Amino acid sequence: SLVLLSKGVPQIMAAFGLKSFLDEAGCKLVYYLHRVARGVSLSTTCLLSGFQAIELCPSNSRWLDLQIRSPRCIVFWCFLCWILQLVVNIYIAMYITGPTNNKNLSMEKLYRYCSSPYPGRLVFSVMAVVYTFMDGVYVVLMAWTSGSMVLVLHRHKQRVQHIHSSSPSPRTAHETRATHTILILVSMFVSFHALAGILSYRVTQMQSPGHWLRGISFLVSLGFPT
Numbered sequence: 001s002l003v004l005l006s007k008g009v010p011q012i013m014a015a016f017g018l019k020s021f022l023d024e025a026g027c028k029l030v031y032y033l034h035r036v037a038r039g040v041s042l043s044t045t046c047l048l049s050g051f052q053a054i055e056l057c058p059s060n061s062r063w064l065d066l067q068i069r070s071p072r073c074i075v076f077w078c079f080l081c082w083i084l085q086l087v088v089n090i091y092i093a094m095y096i097t098g099p100t101n102n103k104n105l106s107m108e109k110l111y112r113y114c115s116s117p118y119p120g121r122l123v124f125s126v127m128a129v130v131y132t133f134m135d136g137v138y139v140v141l142m143a144w145t146s147g148s149m150v151l152v153l154h155r156h157k158q159r160v161q162h163i164h165s166s167s168p169s170p171r172t173a174h175e176t177r178a179t180h181t182i183l184i185l186v187s188m189f190v191s192f193h194a195l196a197g198i199l200s201y202r203v204t205q206m207q208s209p210g211h212w213l214r215g216i217s218f219l220v221s222l223g224f225p226t
Contacts, residue, residue: 043085051070154179157176199213
């Protein structure tokens, strides 16, 4: 919700022709909130998938200790996700500036209502590596934990297959529905964030990104939160 509010609402206002409705402090706050909310959305979705995978593990597995402790750790890990994103994205608040009167669109990046001067090559490279690494870790962990859950559900379905097959009115097994849900979630998660990352990188690399490219990048970035 915070991702949609912090990026969607200002972007729609800008699309309807409103100009300079945010000052420099507003630009910094809105863009900082968007980056923090996006990072928390990524990390907590990944965290939820991890806890679900641990809960689905057999009780006699080596994950038993984590199964017992995980319910007590959820709040702590969510809090840690917020702290991490608040710290990592401080640079974004320093980097974004207020609206500019310059008509040259090369000063504008992802937003139409705030400007962002070009950072030094070294600074840009370091921040790009940090953000890309974090997003990559989330995507890989999400895919790994989702794959683990699908494997556990598939094995469980095979063990109880005779129970479902002996039912007088066969219907889709709970394991199959859960597997489909997991696969849909992880597919959307990976697809939207990978495509959004590629488009965002493309926009930042172009001197004058077109309105169509920025619009598509904006829509894709809101795909998974929606």
